[in-house]
Amino acid sequence: MIIIAEALNIDDFMPYGSIISPDEEISKLDDSGRNANQGTAVKISQVSKVQNLFPTTKNIREPNWNLFRCFPNEALNRQFVTESTTNTVTFSLKVLENHPYSSQTFVPMGRRSSELCYLVIVALSDPSSEPDLSTLKAFICRGTQAVTYGPGVWHAPMIVLGEPAYLDFTVLIHEALDAASPELDCIERVYPRDLHKVLLYCP
Secondary structure, three states, rough: OOOOOOOOOOHHHHHEEEOOOOHHHHHHOHHHHHHOOOOOOOOOOOOOOOEEOOOOOOOOOOEEEEEEEEEOOOOHHHOOOOOOOEOOOOOOOOOOOOOHHHHHHEEEEEEOOOOOOEEEEEEEEEEEEEEEEEEEEEEEOOOEEEEEEOOOOEEEOEEEEOOOOOEEEEEEEOOOOOOOOOOHOEEEEEEEOOOOEEEEEEO
């Protein structure tokens, strides 16, 4: 199976969670939208949903902020574009994971909105709570876009794109951190190499 990476946008990602996409949100507003900080800022409320589905008996109330420094695969250490070209790269999906009781938000740090700097691959669950590969999608993301995976949404570990040596993310998630029951926080499924591929366009 080969899927084509699409440009990340609010509507297309909605089945899998939510995103924080400032340029997309602000493009919907007129000048009256400058309604915060005495007219010097735009405030757009509730742009992404943070969810904690842990049973109350687990007493997990506060989320954790974690830090990930992610490094690009050698084949992805180059520039990419969202429009179709004849110059392409394929990336093999090896792992899908989910967090059954919490949303997970990845916020990239230190990149511009003009940079395409990471790739997300997502899938919904089938009736047996396994990945439904008919819903597999890939999105290429800009440096100012953050992604929130909904609880139980299958996704690949973070995939960094571009020429810089690394990309930092701050990550918000509720966690049990129970060494005896790691499946409370993360479940993984591993796939043979080249069984599922993502096609990306290069300049």
